[in-house]
Amino acid sequence: MAVNLEIKLGPLELAHPIINASGTFDVLAADKALEEDLFVSFPFAAYIPKTVTLQPRAGNPPPRLQETAAGLLNSIGLANHGIEAFITEDLHRLESLPVPVIASIAGEETEDYGRCAAMLDSREEVAAIELNVSCPNVELDGRALGLDPEKTRQATVLARQATSKFLIVKLTPNVTDIIEVAAAAVDGGADCVSLINTVHGMALDRYSLKPVLGHVTGGLSGPAIKPVALRAVFLVSRELDVPVIGMGGVTTAQDALEFMAAGATAVAVGTASFRDPLAAAMAPELGRLINEHGIGSASELIGVAH
Amino acid sequence: MDAGLIPAELLKCAVVESRQVGAYRLISFVAPQIANLAHPGQFLMIRMSGNELDPLLPRPMGIHNVESDLVTMLIDPVGKGTARLAAAGIGDRVSVLGPLGMGFRFEGEAPAVLVGGGIGISPLKLLARSLAAEGREVRCLLGFRTRKEAVATELFSGVRTDVITEDGSVGRLGLVSDPLPGCLAREPGKPTPEIFACGPSPMLAAVARIARECGNAAQVSVEAHMACGIGSCQGCVIRGAGGYLRVCNDGPVFDVEDISWQ
Numbered sequence A: 001m002a003v004n005l006e007i008k009l010g011p012l013e014l015a016h017p018i019i020n021a022s023g024t025f026d027v028l029a030a031d032k033a034l035e036e037d038l039f040v041s042f043p044f045a046a047y048i049p050k051t052v053t054l055q056p057r058a059g060n061p062p063p064r065l066q067e068t069a070a071g072l073l074n075s076i077g078l079a080n081h082g083i084e085a086f087i088t089e090d091l092h093r094l095e096s097l098p099v100p101v102i103a104s105i106a107g108e109e110t111e112d113y114g115r116c117a118a119m120l121d122s123r124e125e126v127a128a129i130e131l132n133v134s135c136p137n138v139e140l141d142g143r144a145l146g147l148d149p150e151k152t153r154q155a156t157v158l159a160r161q162a163t164s165k166f167l168i169v170k171l172t173p174n175v176t177d178i179i180e181v182a183a184a185a186v187d188g189g190a191d192c193v194s195l196i197n198t199v200h201g202m203a204l205d206r207y208s209l210k211p212v213l214g215h216v217t218g219g220l221s222g223p224a225i226k227p228v229a230l231r232a233v234f235l236v237s238r239e240l241d242v243p244v245i246g247m248g249g250v251t252t253a254q255d256a257l258e259f260m261a262a263g264a265t266a267v268a269v270g271t272a273s274f275r276d277p278l279a280a281a282m283a284p285e286l287g288r289l290i291n292e293h294g295i296g297s298a299s300e301l302i303g304v305a306h
Numbered sequence B: 001m002d003a004g005l006i007p008a009e010l011l012k013c014a015v016v017e018s019r020q021v022g023a024y025r026l027i028s029f030v031a032p033q034i035a036n037l038a039h040p041g042q043f044l045m046i047r048m049s050g051n052e053l054d055p056l057l058p059r060p061m062g063i064h065n066v067e068s069d070l071v072t073m074l075i076d077p078v079g080k081g082t083a084r085l086a087a088a089g090i091g092d093r094v095s096v097l098g099p100l101g102m103g104f105r106f107e108g109e110a111p112a113v114l115v116g117g118g119i120g121i122s123p124l125k126l127l128a129r130s131l132a133a134e135g136r137e138v139r140c141l142l143g144f145r146t147r148k149e150a151v152a153t154e155l156f157s158g159v160r161t162d163v164i165t166e167d168g169s170v171g172r173l174g175l176v177s178d179p180l181p182g183c184l185a186r187e188p189g190k191p192t193p194e195i196f197a198c199g200p201s202p203m204l205a206a207v208a209r210i211a212r213e214c215g216n217a218a219q220v221s222v223e224a225h226m227a228c229g230i231g232s233c234q235g236c237v238i239r240g241a242g243g244y245l246r247v248c249n250d251g252p253v254f255d256v257e258d259i260s261w262q
């Protein structure tokens, strides 16, 4: 029996639940290395480019990466060429993708979210907007805006006023109570929450005993954070009435199955794409697993763990 | 030849040769597509096939040599990922993405001076072969810490090589950059020699300084920690003359003037 993998994420109709995590798959760059492999079977049901900001950002000083036990620490620092270049240079190239594009935006202050959302509101190439309030590598009094429920709410309100597009708020796990922050985003007008961004962490050089990363601290991703992410998805989806995009360490179809059972409507693959650029091509296997569990469709799987 | 702009393949390849060369491990696997496309100085992202999650990510590895269907790499086991790859036995499978990046560019017919430090000698083998095949005069300066690493000089048979060790146990005592200025003078009737270098960053900085002082063109292959190897993550940057450069996509081979040596 074939399982129906189609998923509705607000107005977005996705062929299956697997999308990419922002910042971990740059089709415009990967295109050069992967060519046909990528476009013949585009692994994602929607595509989220790397987060862009009002002004271009060079990013943090190197080194920016360090592998840890079953995980990856990064301190990229939202390196991007700015929302204007994103709109004029990238968007029309992304239009040729066979899937909807979800733009990811971030700001240094709450007002930036409204400004960026306003710039994207009229763009037909953009199917939805994700507010990244959770990047741990951007200093804002040393804190991501998403650590504060009230700032999260304000940023969402300002973006909500600026656009009628489907609005996703991407949350950080580095908080005491993620339900409180998620509720603040929904209260501010979010249609959907996306979680989790990376977990605060650091690594020392084994010879010098000094921090490896140029930025000193960074964000942990990959299989090492899967239990943290699964808990966040489970708690938030059980408590709130909006769809959840789940991510954090998803590497196999079994992981995707578990995230959906925990309450995710869509599942994003990040670090696993570095391990294998086509790792995200897991939808057929996900379908097989869903069938094996005697469940008729992907949408019926959502939240069965609750 | 148009370096770099060729498709990469994600392949599972069988290891057919695995042997110790002094301190390093030489491993060959069957990968006709890569062997066919590889340009000197390009690299691979490589890990053991399978579901092992630690090490998690592939490691960047230079292409040491290609021979019909075979691709050879030379590994210095400095940590978890390289140690795991160095332990690959015959019949094991490796997952490989490549060839990646912009390799050495060669135009003209200047005599080539190749400078390798430690495991940085690895990509110079294929480079030396390709340059020689184009009729260029090739000379290699290979620097190592001790005799144990210097054993790898045997991989350069047939190429004019000078060996330099930091402890003087083989060849000349000192750093590989010491004899470099003496190799750079322009000989009558020939173009000014061009430098191609790969090695640890202090060595590359010395090469860049010498190239500037002596007025020679120089290309260097640099290292960075990588996650994707294909320009996706922006993790592998180094400081360039006009901002950050991605080692995987913009390099790993750069003209010395394009890099900020501060």
Ligand SMILES: Cc1cc2nc3c(=O)[nH]c(=O)nc-3n(C[C@H](O)[C@H](O)[C@H](O)COP(=O)(O)OP(=O)(O)OC[C@H]3O[C@@H](n4cnc5c(N)ncnc54)[C@H](O)[C@@H]3O)c2cc1C
Pocket (backbone or CB within 6 Å): A067, A207, B043, B055, B059, B060, B061, B062, B063, B073, B074, B075, B076, B077, B078, B079, B080, B081, B082, B083, B119, B122, B123, B222, B223, B224, B225, B226, B247, B252
């Ligand atoms: C384009 C490119 C080509 C490369 N080609 C090759 C190649 O052909 N062969 C090869 O062996 N390697 C090559 N490398 C380097 C190789 O990718 C790294 O050594 C490897 O990624 C390290 O991973 P690891 O898990 O073994 O080490 P990790 O567990 O990450 O730890 C090793 C780290 O410890 C540090 N370290 C290790 N030894 C020492 C030391 N003696 N003193 C001080 N610090 C030290 C280094 O910072 C190193 O990153 C290449 C790298 C690049 C970017």
Ligand SMILES: Cc1cc2nc3c(=O)[nH]c(=O)nc-3n(C[C@H](O)[C@H](O)[C@H](O)COP(=O)(O)O)c2cc1C
Pocket (backbone or CB within 6 Å): A021, A022, A023, A024, A050, A051, A072, A074, A076, A078, A104, A132, A135, A170, A196, A197, A198, A220, A221, A222, A223, A225, A247, A248, A249, A250, A268, A269, A270, A271, A272, B227, B233, B235
């Ligand atoms: C190198 C790197 C860059 C990232 N850049 C962004 C970004 O620009 N915007 C964002 O919202 N999340 C970013 N993230 C976080 C991921 O989207 C994702 O939330 C996190 O890595 C957890 O998923 P994973 O374990 O599957 O990687 C980045 C993660 C990594 C590893």
Ligand code: FES
Pocket (backbone or CB within 6 Å): B225, B226, B227, B228, B229, B230, B231, B232, B233, B234, B235, B236, B237, B246, B247, B248, B249
């Ligand atoms: S390793 Fe990801 S951009 Fe270079």
